[in-house]
Amino acid sequence: MALTEEYTCKKCGNKLVNKDNLFFYDSELKATIVYPLLFSTASRGADSLIKGDVSETYCQNCKKFVRIYIITTNKNNIENVHEIVKQGINNNIDKKLMVINELKEIKKREKYMVEKKKEKIMSKVAHETSYIVIFPELNNGFTYYGDSGLNEHEVIEKAIDGFHEQVDYILDFYIKDYKKDIEANYFVLDASNNLSESYNLLDNLNCPKCHAKIDYEINEKTPCPKCGGKLSLTNTIDSH
Ligand SMILES: [Zn+2]
Ligand SMILES: [Zn+2]
Structure with missing residues (x-):
């Protein structure tokens, strides 16, 4: 078409x-x-x-x-x-x-919530805890699911890295688009x-x-x- x-x-x-x-x-x-x-x-x-x-x-x-x-x-x-x-x-x-400015602000504010989730692992008798890190301000809540093997602190660190990568990716897209528009x-x-x-x-x-x-x-x-x-x-x- x-x-x-x-x-x-x-x-x-x-x-x-x-x-x-x-x-x-x-x-x-x-x-x-x-x-x-x-x-x-x-x-x-x-x-x-x-x-x-x-x-x-x-x-x-x-x-x-x-x-x-x-x-x-x-x-x-x-x-x-x-x-x-x-x-x-x-x-x-x-x-x-x-x-663009709002995304830069979101990066600075970097608010997140952590949810703990008890998961039943079928092959094991034990329950394991996984963590979900939610950044509510981005894309209606960018969510990072932590591996069960990591502790809470490690999951948060990984999630923050992932969050910045995601915002930088979107920012880059908008900045390029904006530059093309004004040029x-x-x-x-x-x-x-x-x-x-x-x-x-x-x-x-x-x-x-x-x-x-x-x-x-x-x-x-x-x-x-x-x-x-x-x-x-x-x-x-x-x-x-
Ligand atoms: Zn050429
Ligand atoms: Zn001309």
Whole structure:
């Protein structure tokens, strides 16, 4: 359902992908949410009045990525739809920064609870105690199950290590995503009134920053953002 085109730089091996991404405006969060087109996500934003497509391309002149948000649905003909989507993009970036800061705080607070559990081991007559360490603030409670062979102190130490690893992993993901968001330039096109005409505009796009001509998507004419080398299409994946 979603077609992903993968390009690889012949010189440095850098990989770039074109994804079929969509967006909807979440009026409760006041955020523009981007998501991939998949069967599992097909109902996302179903109630939203404002929806559209997102593509990412590259400006050779600025040497920056450019995201293009195309509004394809504006159910109630809301005025200033363009501004609403733009504000929603910025709000969503701010929310990511909030999550990053919150995760850093959670790491500092590092609260946990320990539950002891008496377990009956079938092969032995004895009961053994295992410990469950719960970090309630993360992901609705990141839980670490201690091995029965370890004492309480050892289980807690292991759990804290595991907890930090988990938070660092999520933090890393958010920080990378946030950096990409703030480094990219973007613009919003309102195509909700005349789809066919607006799609013709996509052949004549200019960078929102420097106004140089840009393509709608990454293609074989795009120079590699890392080294300027030539890209070639190496894979087309149809994912569901
Ligand atoms: Zn390269
Ligand atoms: Zn530019």
